[in-house]
Amino acid sequence: MTVNPSGWRPSAPANERGEVQTVTGNRALMLEEPLIFEIDDGESTGVDFAEIPQHRSRLGGLERNRDIGLPGLSEPETVRHYTRLSRQNYAIDLGLFPLGSCTMKHNPRLNEKVARMPGFADVHPLQPQETVQGALEVINQLAFWLIDLTGMHGVAMSPKAGAHGELCGLLCIRAALEARGDKREVVLVPESAHGTNPATAAFAGYRVENIPANAAGRVDLEALKARLGPDVAAVMITNPNTCGLFEPDMKAISDAVHAVGAFVYCDGANFNAIVGKVRPGDLGIDAMHINLHKTFSTPHGGGGPGSGPVVLSEALSPYGPIPYAAKYPDGSFKIVEEETADEEHPGAFGRMVAFHGQMGMFTRALTYILSHGADGLKQVAEDSVLNANYILRSLEDVLDAPFGKSGPCMHEAIFSDKGFTGDVNTLDLAKALIDEGFHPMTMYFPLVVHGAMLVEPTETESKASLDQFIAAVRSIAERAKAGDQSLKAAPFLAPRRRLDETLAARKPILTYRDPEVAQAAE
Amino acid sequence: MRYLPLSDADRSEMLRVIGAGSIDELFNDVPEEARLKGPIHGLPMHASELAVERHMTALSRKNVAAGDVPFFLGCGAYRHHIPASVDHIIQRGEFLTSYTPYQPEIAQGTLQMMFEFQTQVARLLGCEVANASMYDGSTAMWEAILMAHRITRRNKTVISSGVHPHYVNVAKTLAQFSEDALATALPQLDAEPDTDRLIAKIGPETSAVVVQYPDILGRIADLVPIAEAAHAAGALLIAVVTEPVALGLIKSPGEMGADIVVGEGQSIGVGLQFGGPYVGLFACREKHVRQMPGRLAGETVDAEGKRGFVLTLSTREQHIRREKATSNICTSSVLCALAFTAHLTLLGEKGLRQLASLNHARACEAADRLAAIPGVELVNDSFFNEFTLRLPVEARPAVHAMVEKGVLGGVSLGRLYPGVDALQNGLVVAVTETVTDEDIDAFEGALKEVVQ
Numbered sequence: 008m009t010v011n012p013s014g015w016r017p018s019a020p021a022n023e024r025g026e027v028q029t030v031t032g033n034r035a036l037m038l039e040e041p042l043i044f045e046i047d048d049g050e051s052t053g054v055d056f057a058e059i060p061q062h063r064s065r066l067g068g069l070e071r072n073r074d075i076g077l078p079g080l081s082e083p084e085t086v087r088h089y090t091r092l093s094r095q096n097y098a099i100d101l102g103l104f105p106l107g108s109c110t111m112k113h114n115p116r117l118n119e120k121v122a123r124m125p126g127f128a129d130v131h132p133l134q135p136q137e138t139v140q141g142a143l144e145v146i147n148q149l150a151f152w153l154i155d156l157t158g159m160h161g162v163a164m165s166p167k168a169g170a171h172g173e174l175c176g177l178l179c180i181r182a183a184l185e186a187r188g189d190k191r192e193v194v195l196v197p198e199s200a201h202g203t204n205p206a207t208a209a210f211a212g213y214r215v216e217n218i219p220a221n222a223a224g225r226v227d228l229e230a231l232k233a234r235l236g237p238d239v240a241a242v243m244i245t246n247p248n249t250c251g252l253f254e255p256d257m258k259a260i261s262d263a264v265h266a267v268g269a270f271v272y273c274d275g276a277n278f279n280a281i282v283g284k285v286r287p288g289d290l291g292i293d294a295m296h297i298n299l300h301k302t303f304s305t306p307h308g309g310g311g312p313g314s315g316p317v318v319l320s321e322a323l324s325p326y327g328p329i330p331y332a333a334k335y336p337d338g339s340f341k342i343v344e345e346e347t348a349d350e351e352h353p354g355a356f357g358r359m360v361a362f363h364g365q366m367g368m369f370t371r372a373l374t375y376i377l378s379h380g381a382d383g384l385k386q387v388a389e390d391s392v393l394n395a396n397y398i399l400r401s402l403e404d405v406l407d408a409p410f411g412k413s414g415p416c417m418h419e420a421i422f423s424d425k426g427f428t429g430d431v432n433t434l435d436l437a438k439a440l441i442d443e444g445f446h447p448m449t450m451y452f453p454l455v456v457h458g459a460m461l462v463e464p465t466e467t468e469s470k471a472s473l474d475q476f477i478a479a480v481r482s483i484a485e486r487a488k489a490g491d492q493s494l495k496a497a498p499f500l501a502p503r504r505r506l507d508e509t510l511a512a513r514k515p516i517l518t519y520r521d522p523e524v525a526q527a528a529e
Numbered sequence: 530m531r532y533l534p535l536s537d538a539d540r541s542e543m544l545r546v547i548g549a550g551s552i553d554e555l556f557n558d559v560p561e562e563a564r565l566k567g568p569i570h571g572l573p574m575h576a577s578e579l580a581v582e583r584h585m586t587a588l589s590r591k592n593v594a595a596g597d598v599p600f601f602l603g604c605g606a607y608r609h610h611i612p613a614s615v616d617h618i619i620q621r622g623e624f625l626t627s628y629t630p631y632q633p634e635i636a637q638g639t640l641q642m643m644f645e646f647q648t649q650v651a652r653l654l655g656c657e658v659a660n661a662s663m664y665d666g667s668t669a670m671w672e673a674i675l676m677a678h679r680i681t682r683r684n685k686t687v688i689s690s691g692v693h694p695h696y697v698n699v700a701k702t703l704a705q706f707s708e709d710a711l712a713t714a715l716p717q718l719d720a721e722p723d724t725d726r727l728i729a730k731i732g733p734e735t736s737a738v739v740v741q742y743p744d745i746l747g748r749i750a751d752l753v754p755i756a757e758a759a760h761a762a763g764a765l766l767i768a769v770v771t772e773p774v775a776l777g778l779i780k781s782p783g784e785m786g787a788d789i790v791v792g793e794g795q796s797i798g799v800g801l802q803f804g805g806p807y808v809g810l811f812a813c814r815e816k817h818v819r820q821m822p823g824r825l826a827g828e829t830v831d832a833e834g835k836r837g838f839v840l841t842l843s844t845r846e847q848h849i850r851r852e853k854a855t856s857n858i859c860t861s862s863v864l865c866a867l868a869f870t871a872h873l874t875l876l877g878e879k880g881l882r883q884l885a886s887l888n889h890a891r892a893c894e895a896a897d898r899l900a901a902i903p904g905v906e907l908v909n910d911s912f913f914n915e916f917t918l919r920l921p922v923e924a925r926p927a928v929h930a931m932v933e934k935g936v937l938g939g940v941s942l943g944r945l946y947p948g949v950d951a952l953q954n955g956l957v958v959a960v961t962e963t964v965t966d967e968d969i970d971a972f973e974g975a976l977k978e979v980v981q
Binding site: 040042043044047049050051052053054056057059060061062063064065066067068069070071072074075076077078079080082085086088089090092093094095096097098099100101104106109111113114115117119120121122123124125126127128129130131132133134135137138139140141142144145148152155156167168169170171178181210211212252253255257258281283284285286289290300304306307308309310311312313314328345346356357358359360361362363364365366367368370373374376377378379380381382383384385386387389390392393394396397399400401414415417437438441446447466467468469470472496498501502503504505506507508510511512515516517518519 | 530531532533534535539540542543544546547548549552554555556557558559560562563564565568569570571572573574575576578581582584585586587588589590591592593594595596597600602604605606608612614616617618619620621622623624625626627628629630632633634635636637638639641642644645647648649651652653657658659661662664665666667668693694695696698699701702703705706707748749750751776777778779780781793800801802803804805806808818824825826827828829830831832833835837838839841842860861862863864865867871873874875876877878879880881883884886887889890891892893894896909910911912913928929932937940944945947948962
């Protein structure tokens with residue numbers, strides 16, 4: 008390990024802004040951190056063990072006879088390594104994280120405390136059922152409230168994330184169609200849909216066809232009706248949609264879809280806008296996944312774990328997967344799995360995961376629901392929509408809001424890059440926001456808006472936080488409209504400047520190679 | 530409401546700026562008949578932190594925590610000691626409350642950790658590259674079958690009888706909707722794994738052979754002959770590891786010729802949590818990387834030449850590829866991957882070897898003690914920290930009878946393979962470093978009584 012592990016030194020001498028060259032490459036609290044492989048001395052460990060008792064090995068003659076090459080660090084080095092890495096991350100705990108469609112809301116710490124109770128955290132999925140009644144009750148209670156909040160009939164709890172939930176919903180639809188001997192081939196997806204929707208439909212064995220949006224950013228009902236027919240298995244709708252707008256024709260869409268014998272799948276990624284206010288079941292929806300890591304505040308953790316239970320209509324409930332936690336009249340709970348599925352749930356399309364789903368997320372989500380209650384959840388939807396509209400109306404004079412004229416938005420506000428001068432684009436505005444201490448908004452999505460910027464503040468932001476964000480965006484938007492070329496090089500103040508993604512993809516380096524090995528390979 | 534910062538004064542001021550008379554006006558697009566008139570029916574009103582904690586504590590106490598009793602369950606989820614610093618690290622808000630690192634300039638913490646994880650996983654499984662995690666072991670195995678299908682352009686997969694039955698059922702479920710044909714079999718209570726029967730099933734149309742290592746009964750198969758037979762037929766070998774701690778002592782699947790190695794990473798750094806969230810491991814050969822599912826972090830440089838990391842090869846993924854994506858994975862399991870990589874960093878080469886040795890030693894001791902009970906036989910010739918006993922009685926009622934005696938004494942094969950008579954007397958027992966001498970005494974005593 009060297010004094011300056013990254014090998015990087017600022018090339019410029021100290022300037023009037025006080026940027027100075029340091030020996031270590033560190034900049035005060037911004038500390039460079041090498042890879043664990045570069046810190047490793049080949050001998051250290053951060054775990055002490057009891058003495059290993061004498062025993063006759065029973066490994067079938069397959070003893071490992073060479074080293075794995077795993078670096079080991081003592082506990083202080085380990086804690087410091089990950090703490091230093093953590094400080095190179097932006098997070099909700101640090102500030103506004105306005106990623107549209109991602110619902111980056113505050114993660115309550117009570118949820119973390121509850122998930123770590125030994126009765127939840129230290130329970131094996133195959134323990135005899137009499138020893139896990141509380142765990143099954145958690146799943147059953149959460150299932151009950153998810154059904155209640157959505158006005159649906161049943162729920163499949165086991166999907167591991169949103170896209171996995173989409174797959175579950177589509178497999179229920181497919182099973183329901185096949186049960187009536189009706190093989191259909193096409194799933195219709197609006198062009199504004201999340202990329203997961205067409206990917207999931209293809210994964211479930213369907214051919215995907217796009218349906219267009221109208222000028223107001225909604226599904227074109229007439230175009231949809233024109234395409235519906237006996238070959239269509241399902242329509243996948245996101246509501247509120249990815250332009251941040253409610254689909255006012257939702258019920259009419261559902262009725263038209265049902266009239267041709269097809270089903271309505273709803274992407275529930277944007278449920279936060281309507282939780283406690285509107286029940287998808289009242290809109291004719293047959294299946295909808297709920298991202299517990301969005302609406303119900305379980306942490307995103309840098310990209311998972313998520314959890315994607317799917318609520319189901321009466322028509323689809325018989326086909327949901329096993330296992331699930333059932334409540335019996337005597338108050339006990341039982342897992343319905345392969346053994347009794349034939350009697351208790353004969354239509355099940357099968358099993359999606361090894362065990363019972365994301366229990367650690369269920370405890371957190373149930374804690375969240377009980378904390379908010381009926382009044383609090385309604386307030387969540389209202390404040391999330393209020394915050395988004397406040398941003399929409401506070402920025403629409405400096406940023407083009409393509410649907411701003413047609414009325415209020417739901418929980419996210421969408422802007423385009425119209426009016427930016429020269430080659431300054433959405434990416435540049437986003438990167439400049441980093442220097443102002445904000446995570447950028449979702450960029451270039453949905454595809455139906457040019458240079459889209461999708462801003463979802465969530466209800467857990469204060470007005471002061473929104474005002475600061477608005478001031479930052481206004482300032483950068485003015486510069487973008489003036490064609491300020493310095494935006495092209497932003498960010499200037501983050502732990503890294505813009506990274507070369509083309510190089511990463513052209514010559515992929517996906518694992519660490521010891522310098523000697525790497526050199527030999529050149 | 531403690532999680533909502535807006536005051537009524539804020540709301541009024543914001544509505545004034547918006548130009549709306551009320552919050553309900555903002556919901557004008559929602560047809561009147563779809564709007565609920567009041568708070569949702571049935572759900573109680575908001576509650577204090579104290580009240581909610583009380584409610585959840587009461588639910589948690591209705592479970593028997595593994596740490597409170599002699600505990601011997603495995604079969605895809607293992608109880609190991611997790612160093613306190615691991616949970617501290619994953620609770621750093623900058624990790625816990627960050628998103629998928631789409632903005633690499635302010636996500637180097639997560640991206641570097643993913644890169645380190647990929648390297649550790651690749652080395653542990655004996656492969657050239659690994660991704661940044663999957664949902665869990667079972668979904669990773671199905672993705673591996675699909676990947677082999679894409680590479681070989683064949684669709685027949687032979688699955689060993691030693692693969693976890695839940696994993697097999699996940700694959701069977703999803704194969705109904707793809708063009709994949711799976712050949713599966715039930716395990717037999719034999720001392721040796723099913724290597725010969727498996728090799729006999731490989732044919733010229735076989736896309737992949739799937740083997741669990743160690744298998745569901747705890748047996749350890751030499752993968753070399755299986756890899757050779759698979760490769761001779763133009764098929765790939767997929768190895769599934771549900772207990773990666775074993776790889777501290779035994780050869781990795783990759784070094785024995787496996788082309789794709791997947792696994793469940795729970796046993797390193799992640800608690801039992803009643804089955805999830807866990808962390809799927811996925812590794813393969815470098816030449817197949819563009820067919821691999823899941824997120825990948827790659828090394829690059831920034832505009833000033835500083836080393837940094839980005840998500841890369843994302844043209845495989847669904848947010849870009851839409852209906853042409855290579856997999857259904859969107860969210861992965863990064864926080865669990867962080868727990869895995871932090872625990873493995875603490876262990877290091879030396880610590881993992883010691884941990885694995887301790888597990889094996891404890892398991893050997895327990896196997897000898899339990900097999901000495903009259904009527905009880907040890908099935909396995911080979912095992913790591915998990916083995917199968919053949920009881921003189923059905924194992925499933927025996928497990929329940931042991932609960933009465935305060936012992937969680939393994940997983941009955943009757944639970945995993947309901948209705949399969951030949952397996953009803955099988956009991957799979959896992960013994961990790963968390964098991965004490967007193968635990969083994971208690972298990973031995975309880976088992977003795979219930980088999981009489």
